[in-house]
Amino acid sequence: MYLVANISVDICAATSCKLCTQFCPEANTILYNDEAGKEKGLRYGSAYVSVDRCKGCAQCVWVCDNMAKHNAIKMEMIDLIGDQALTENIHYGEKSTTATLANPFPG
Amino acid sequence: MSLDYVKFTPGFDKWMPKEYRDMVEHGPFGKKTxxxxxxxxxxxxEEHPMxxxxxxxxxxRLAIIAFPNPEDTITVGTAGCGRLAISQAAIPFVYGNYGDQNGVASGLSRGLRLRFGDRPKDVVVLAGDGGMADIGFAQTLHSWFRKEKFTTIMLDNEVYGNTGGQESGMTNKGQVLKMAPLGKKFEKMDMLGMAKIAGCAYVATVVPNNPRRVESVIKKAVLIAREVGPTYIQAYTSCNIEYAIPxxxxxxxxxxxxDDRYKFTEYLTDEAKETLSGLYGYKEYLPKPVPAITKN
Incomplete structure (x- = not known):
């Protein structure tokens, strides 16, 4: 198995800097959901990772830890993180995206 | 080369792949993103093998997001790592033989101006330091001396990253690489100085750790190249494989x-400043009012 980035909605939606979306070298991989945090009563939306496109470079972790100083992103084994966003389940809206979460390794 | 090519052929929309559907319906074409x-x-x-x-x-990625009119842009590249990603974008990409990217772009730029007249069609060359400063050096410099109206962007990783780590003209003096075990014996080429001498209207250096600055620099370079003349951006884009950077x-x-040797620099000719302020509303380049002379 291999590592992919996993963003904590609880931390991200409390701060919302969007830096990781700008610094990811992969296109259409770290996306933003305006409603993700509001569902939990938090102030902002949250970034999330389309894990099937993540190459595991951890640049977003460096950005979140050192530039934003939010420590919201951790590298985790893809088969152990449960339901995640996958490219085929991402829906683009007018100003935001949403993802139907699914297990990347069902069964 | 226009919004006409980023739409569905009638009757085929439901059969198109998700990525294509998303691109047509939610892509940046025709919008200001x-x-x-x-x-x-x-x-x-899109997904790429880099x-x-x-x-x-x-x-x-940042450069392509920053193109002012992506639906009217053609990219030109050559052998090297960069084309692996550039060719995976939903805008036309022309692959020049090694080193002739600025020659190809010259013809393309002239042809598009003949064909489309005043409608802006931007040509952007994205090539590595080897393709631009070594093998394509003559064609790059000649295109600048000819005042060809397109943007040249050097992806300067200071090494031939795709072929195993040979030194390039843009490698720093003394740098030891896998295929340069004794260290490079010559200074890094001053392409910025040559771009200015050759008559580029806009010359800038940039590092990708400031996305908004990259966006601003690319936009300015493309807009100036439309109206004034050649523009050149030199971007530090490290090779984490050959330089062993985690x-x-x-x-x-x-x-x-x-902080050390790639500080942000920007050079514009007066004509470029007039174009940016006059045509595109860049207030920072508006001529400063002359203070009134008062008699004491």
Whole structure:
């Protein structure tokens, strides 16, 4: 198995800097959901990772830890993180995206 | 080369792949999208085979987001890592033989101006330091001397990264590489100085650890190239493989290099400043009012 980035909605939606979306070298991989945090009563939306496109470079972790100083992103084994966003389940809206979460390794 | 090519053929829309549907319905074509909105729209660049954590990919991604009119843009590249990503974008990409990218872009730019007249069609060359400063050096410089109206962007990773680590003209003096075990014996080429002498209207250096600056620089270079003349951007895009930079330290390296020898510089001719302020509303380049002379 291999590592992919996993963003904590609880931390991200409390701060919302969007830096990781700008610094990811992969296109259409770290996306933003305006409603993700509001569902939990938090102030902002949250970034999330389309894990099937993540190459595991951890640049977003460096950005979140050192530039934003939010420590919201951790590298985790893809088969152990449960339901995640996958490219085929991402829906683009007018100003935001949403993802139907699914297990990347069902069964 | 226009909004006409980013739409569905009638009757085929439901059969198109999801990525294509997203691109047509939620892509940046015909809209004003910025780097700060990234993550909320479908990007032109798609999945690519470049190494994990590559700073060059980050720069290419930001550059493509920054194109002022992506639906009217053609990219030109050559052999090297960069074309692996540039060719995966939903805008036309022309692959020049090694080193002739600026020659190809010259013909393309002239042809598009003949064909489309006043409608802006932007040609942007994205090539590595080897393709531009070594093998394609003559064609690059000649296109600048001829005042060809297109943008040239050097993806400067200071090494031949795709072929195993040979030194290039842009490698720093003394640098030891896999295929340069004794260290490079000559100074890094001053392409910025040559671009200015050759008559480029806009010359800038940039590092991809400031996305909004990359966006601003690319936009200005493309807009000036439309109206005034050749523009040149030299971007530091480290090779984390050949320089053995851990992927999670790539941006740290970018910052160190920016502080050390790749500081942001920007050079514009007076004509370029007039174009930016007059045609495109860049207030910072408006002529400053002359203070009134008062008699004491």
């Amino acid at each position: 910025t780097v700060s909105q990234v993550g909320s729209f479908k990007e032109i660049l 190494c994990a954590g590559c700073a060059m990919t980050l720069f290419i 992927t999670d330290k790539v941006l740290e390296d970018c910052k160190e290099v920016e």
